[in-house]
Amino acid sequence: MVDVPFDTIAGIPAAEAPDVELYHPKSWWTRYVFSQDAKVIAIQYSITAMSIGMVALVLSWLMRLQLGFPGTFSFIDANQYLQFITMHGMIMVIYLLTALFLGGFGNYLIPLMVGARDMVFPYVNMLSYWVYLLAVLVLASTFFVPGGPTGAGWTLYPPQAILSGTPGQDWGIILMLASLILFIIGFTMGGLNYVVTVLQARTRGMTLMRLPLTVWGIFTATVMALLAFPALLVASVMLLLDRLLGTSFFMPTLVEMGELTKYGGGSPILFQHLFWFFGHPEVYIVALPAFGIISDLISTHARKNIFGYRMMVWAIVAIGALSFVVWAHHMYVSGMNPYFGFFFATTTLIIAIPTAIKVYNWVLTLWRGDIHLTIPMLFALAFIITFVNGGLTGLFLGNVVVDVPLSDTMFVVAHFHMVMGIAPIMAVFGGIYHWYPKVTGRMLNEALGRFHFWVTFLGAYAVFFPMHYLGLLGVPRRYHDIGETAFIPASAHDLNAFMSVAALIVGFAQLVFIFNLIWSLFKGKEAGGNPWGAASLEWQTPETPPGHGNWGKELPIVYRWAYDYSVPGAGRDFVPQNEPPARLSAQGAHP
Amino acid sequence: MSVIVLFMVGIAAIAGWWLSQQRLTAKPWLEEGVSVDLREESTASPQAAKIGLGVFLAVVGSLFALFISAYSMRMNMVDWRTLPVPALLWFNTGVLVLSSVALQWAYIAARRDDMDGIILGLLSGGAFAVTFLVGQLLAWRQLNAAGYFVASNPANSFFYLITAAHGLHVMGGLVALGRTAAKLWRGAEVKQVRASVELCAIYWHFLLLVWLVLLGLLTGWTDNFVDICRQLLS
């Protein structure tokens, strides 16, 4: 960065990218299907992710039916229950949340927010989506292969993942690993785009410290994902070889159903290290974009700049870096060297500090704001509650000795659903209600939206808050039926039934949301270019929805940060990032 | 896992250095007007492609660091029997070095607008790389013939796995190289391929570096280093 006095260069015209750089679709096919336009790719990513997410949602209904009313539904047996939890977890974490935040929000928002015409490698970007789609199809195909999908749990721990005591041992696990490998390849293509676009394609004046926090979140998450996904790739490839070629990377000498196998000497713990070296950053890969989105929603709808922007940026970077040295807190009771516990408990609890700072800054942004309780704002508030709740229970599980009784119980299930299920989904919904008008030019229906919000938030909270207490009681996770167990009182079964009913209601509310998405596309209120009065660049496009190339003839010039709300002395309560300073426009220096 | 942690520390150092150049302590709300940063005037695609390659190399580096981590943890187990390294690997290494040299040649030629040099460099570089791959396959066959099967010992499994992963990356490089050559074939001018040639050369050098590290690992030269790494974390 060169420190140039601002005034001397204020009159520089926008840097215009040569026209040849931009890809132009020539037919309907290349415009809407094999499109290289990041906005189209974003919508493709989002629709695919939400479709496969609906499958995972249905799986969760089936699981809740079984847990709430064990024995009532004869079509769900122990094997299927394990297959449901595995597919539900894998889809939600990787194929829905990761793909939606980075492939969906990232593709749509990065170019618009940094003032670029498109991603820097549009062709690779297109490939990324199609490889992702292939991964999703391979994953979905496991429902139809002999033996069904794998039931190894989303962590896919060997040895059981590839042994015959686990459902889906023949085809399910192989296709699951293949699908993961494809996903990682596809993601890497997309991820290179997001990173390089943020680094290279920012428009004139868009310094890093002027980026909206959404871009910071997605950018940091992408960098982390690029570095962490190889760990999953290595683990998947090695597990696949153990399964297909009979190597013994992870497989020790063991007896399978009374028969000694040919495996020997391998280390199941090695897999866990590799898996969680990916798996923990993955939590933040999902959380950081949510952090960014929530920051922008709160700031816009409270008409106030985000409080402590610099601290927010530093916290994102710090969390991103720290999240690579905490992975083994998932393995406190795995049988690894117990002395690792001291190190990983310490790093894990340290990461709570930057995370807490983010929470403080969100709520401090509300202080003395002008809070519009729009639907995105409601979702942002719900995000804070669920995230704080889930984050605080993380302090239980991160503190090694507290983790010992709670690990592998429903407490863990409740914790991670709250912190990386419900909270990020709140950010997704808030983001969709917020940016839908930019994407489609129409507002989502308000009444349906409020209904969707209240049912989803209160319902999900009613599912997962009480679940912690089942875990405290000692109910283990991944049990299709807790059965007759002396220490579990009958009331626990009632609680399970209550949670199941709540979960079903929440599930159906999502159908209302899907209906709203489709209905509003045709019948929604016309939105105009900037319905929320937002200052960041994506709302300043000449057309809504943004046209091909985003910015018309000239790229915008950025004169300020993304949070100039309620600036004293300004005419309105927001100043768009590309609005020239008053003294410049007065002089007419801007061409 | 210490190898990958060390790798990540390296990446973090680079990222930290870069971030330290970005005025992250600036107070953006006080700064109104246009400010210009270093990447001004360089948004054209070659620069972006180069940075893209850099990021990609970090990803590939992470991948191999993880393989090495897994290797160093697994080799600790009692059933590990180091396999004899086929002499052919030394020949292959030589060929890969030549391949890298040829690509460097092409890159230098591209900077001097020397079309013949580019073609010669690219073709010989490609040919050497193909020879390397064929040599690796032959090494596999030799090992197989000598009874070192992929599943018979983890050392063998890792040998096949790591060489295959490296070979796949060389093949990916050959695709990029082939596209550059095809551009030349269709009559592209030097300045149209200069960037691609440079990227190929960088990628080749990187793969050579990775190969040397892997070779050190497979032949046991780096055992001491691996031991030190292991002790760091356990």
Next chain:
Amino acid sequence: MAVAIILLLVAIASVVFHLFSPWWWTPLASNWGYIDDTITLTFWITGAVFVAVVAFMAYCVFRFRHKEGRQADYNPENKRLEWWLSVGTGIGVAAMLAPGLVVWHQFVTVPAGATEVEVMGQQWQWSYRLPGKDGRLGTSDARLVSADNPMGLNPDDPNGKDDIVIQNDDLHLAIGKPVKVLLRSIDVLHDFYVPEFRAKMDMIPGSVTYYWFTPTRTGTFEVLCAELCGAAHAQMRSKVVVEEEKEYHAWLEKQRTFAELSGQRNVAKAAYKTGSE
């Protein structure tokens, strides 16, 4: 207004639920009361933070919700406030971490006098082994597992001859005696989980893991598997009986040793020997 009240109600309802929840941890039956204490401490700290954040938020929503003519404050940052909050958080975190690490240190330090007990998991049942008179357990190997040596004990190890093998039955422990539980598996991951003891640890095929505890309360406690181990994971049950020293010894007398068990099956064993290796 309604939104602020609902937000506040969520926090209040959470606290009320916590206070009146009939679902709470099982009565402790081991020395790990410190773990419970650490959890209680953590509940206090995190609960206070949760209520404070949500209440603050609800107040903001109530007080600063949009009205005609309201203008938000312009306040980009307040370094002092942010530092104070960070330091406060740091203190809170340290207050939870420090006792946690102290207790963890106890958890990983097995007292010298602890008796060893081996628990072996396999799909989907538990087996137990107690050292015999010599106080030492013999070696074992998954390769030796067979129909008449289901735990895979080494028949050539003199230490193992007098080991007491408990198959398809409950494990008994004497009250007040520290126990080092050695955990082993012959197929997949399992986790020997007795909620009342609080301690748990995965068992990994190919290696032996451990934890220790002292039973402090007599009674019969259920054993569950806490690490997904395949289709019948939920049915992998057993019982641990903690009893007074005298009753424990009476029980111990009735158990049979490895040598006795394999003596009965001499014929089968010979056949097995020619079968392996």
